[in-house]
Amino acid sequence: xxxxxxxxxxxxxxxxxxxxxxxALVTIMGLIAWLGDSRHxxxxxxxxxxxxxxALTAPDGTTISDKTLAGKPxxxxxxxxxxxxxxxxxxxxxxxxxxxxxxDGMKFAIVFVSVDPGHDSRDGIGKYVALFxxxxxxxxxxxxxxxxxxxxxxxxxxxxxxDAAKPDGDYTIDHTAAxxxxxxxxxxxxxxxxxxxxxxxxxxxxxxxx
Amino acid sequence: MTRSLLFRTALLLLAAAxxxxxxxxxxxxxxxIDHPWAxxxxxxxxxxxxxxxxxxxxxxxxRLLSATSPVAAEVQLHTMTMDNGVMRMRQVKDGIVIPAxxxxxxxxxxxxxxxxxxxxxxxxxxxxxxxxxxxxxxxxKVQFAVQQAGAMNPAAKNHAGH
Numbered sequence: 001x002x003x004x005x006x007x008x009x010x011x012x013x014x015x016x017x018x019x020x021x022x023x024a025l026v027t028i029m030g031l032i033a034w035l036g037d038s039r040h041x042x043x044x045x046x047x048x049x050x051x052x053x054x055a056l057t058a059p060d061g062t063t064i065s066d067k068t069l070a071g072k073p074x075x076x077x078x079x080x081x082x083x084x085x086x087x088x089x090x091x092x093x094x095x096x097x098x099x100x101x102x103x104d105g106m107k108f109a110i111v112f113v114s115v116d117p118g119h120d121s122r123d124g125i126g127k128y129v130a131l132f133x134x135x136x137x138x139x140x141x142x143x144x145x146x147x148x149x150x151x152x153x154x155x156x157x158x159x160x161x162x163d164a165a166k167p168d169g170d171y172t173i174d175h176t177a178a179x180x181x182x183x184x185x186x187x188x189x190x191x192x193x194x195x196x197x198x199x200x201x202x203x204x205x206x207x208x209x210x
Numbered sequence: 211m212t213r214s215l216l217f218r219t220a221l222l223l224l225a226a227a228x229x230x231x232x233x234x235x236x237x238x239x240x241x242x243i244d245h246p247w248a249x250x251x252x253x254x255x256x257x258x259x260x261x262x263x264x265x266x267x268x269x270x271x272x273r274l275l276s277a278t279s280p281v282a283a284e285v286q287l288h289t290m291t292m293d294n295g296v297m298r299m300r301q302v303k304d305g306i307v308i309p310a311x312x313x314x315x316x317x318x319x320x321x322x323x324x325x326x327x328x329x330x331x332x333x334x335x336x337x338x339x340x341x342x343x344x345x346x347x348x349x350x351k352v353q354f355a356v357q358q359a360g361a362m363n364p365a366a367k368n369h370a371g372h
Contacts (some may be wrong), residue, residue, distance in 0.1 A: 007239040082254070084259025084325075085290045086297045088249055089318050092360015127252035131359035156296050162286070163301065170326070196291060 051076075051180065054149040056139040059126025064111075064139055066186050069206045073136075073208045074109040075192070077179045078155050080116035081128040086177055088131070090194060094179065095134040097166065097202050106135075107183075107209040114140040115148060116176050117156045153180055181208045234364075238350040240268025241308070243342065245364035248325070248354040250334040258282075258332045259325040260340065260354045261316045261364070266308040273345040274306040281338050283327025290320060305345070332353055332356045 052066035075094060081085035091112060098105035112129050114120040117140060120128075125138035140146070150157050155176040162170045177194035183202055189208055192201045236243040246262035263358070267270055277285040287302040306321060308314050316322050323340070332338060337353040344350060357365055 081255050082257045083297070083299065084257055085288075085299065085318050085322055086292075088259075088360045089362065092358075092362075095360065121254075124254045125253070126290055131250060131252050160298075160300075166254065173297045174296055174298045176295055178293060178295055193295060194297070 030055065049186070050154075051149075051152045051182060052186055054145070056141040056145055056149065056154055057122060059122045059129075059138055061122070064137060067183075069109065069111070070186055071184055072109055073107065073184050073189075073207070074111050074182050075179050075205070076111040076153070076182060078113045078115050078150070078153070078157070078175055079177075080114055080173055080175075081120050082116065082172070083123055086194060090177065090179065091129070091132045091136065093198065093201070095132045095136075097198065097205055098134055100202055101205060101209065104206070104209045108205065110134070110136045111137055112138045114138070115146065115147070115150070115155075115173050116142050117141070117146055118159075118171075181205070183208070227246075230325075232361055234353075234355065236350060236352040238293060238344075238347045239264055240310075241272060241344060241347045241350065243352050244313075246340065246352045246354040247361070247364040248332050248338055248356050249361060250356050250359050251328060251332045252359075254330050255331065256326070256328050258325040258328055259288075259318075260338075261318065262323075263313055263315045264306075264308050265313045265371065266310055267291070268346075269310055270346060271310050272308045272347055273304075274308060274342060274357065275341045276305070277323050277338045277340055278343075279325060279334070279338060281329055282325035283329070286324045286326055288322050288324045291321065308344075319342075334358055 055063055055065035070092040077090055077094070079090070081087075083111050089167040091110075094110050098108075098110070101107075112125070114125055120140055122140055125140055129136035141149070149155075156174070157172045157176070159171045160174055161167045164173055179201075181189045181192065183189050190204045192204055219366040233247055236246075242265040244263040244265060246260065251258040264274065274287065277287070279285050287306055288299055289302050290297065290299045292298075302321070306314060306316075314321070325338075334356050336356050338356060340352050340354055342350045342352060344367055355364065
């Protein structure tokens, strides 16, 4: 049975292939040029993998790093204790979804990283995460350490004065509200958006611990 | 006669005692504040959020201008928005308009009142007095019921009879 579809003329096929190769080449060259620009290249000696490396401090003073977290998946979220709406909503949801996972609920860690070293003390973070009645690792660090992990996860953080007329007065912090799901070997598996429905978020967590 | 008086007094006392429990709503003129509630805060935490529904059955728009509470140095009116995955919280300028015949909900993911400079933590199960100041209705005293930190709704709403 002969193919009834008219075959594309040989010349057109060659042209198409040539164009695709050209697109690929331009993309690669663009990427090389972008990485070659010193602003985008990772600093020497630092792995360019998503998230890490990082080292921060838990409320009890112990150092928690990408290495100490390795071996168990974790859900990591950035926030601050002076955030009365989104941060408690998100942490309570993680606690709720953990419960829904039943026996698998403790197969992943929940990590909360403060974006407000100006206000959030280690002790304050510890008491804050304890409100949610499930183990949550609260972390903070020096401004440099926090800037490092924010960069690693591509998290947007910006201090904004609560009163524009008083730029040195009290402030709030605009920040990325996503929860990053990291596998046991520290690789990003998926992201839960703040606006996402519980069912979707639960499915992602199931995959994380599955 | 004496018996009837006693009975009436008892009834009155009972009504007075149970009114806040049953309704948990506060009226002033055409305005009704339904189920004001707040999220509990940790020891040392200096801010907290409060939420409520404000119903305006009147013929004219009103405006929530400000609020005060003895438990906080200051109470601000805030709005929270999500912008491309980024959370932004801002003070509401010029208050919150409550249009005539409508209900405005202060709830997680939108508007809230923010207790700033808490003098003591907002403890679950307690009530926090707040004085709301409206452009037309004037000052309205309400009690915010404190619930757990991540609550999304006033608990009272979920129970029939409240």
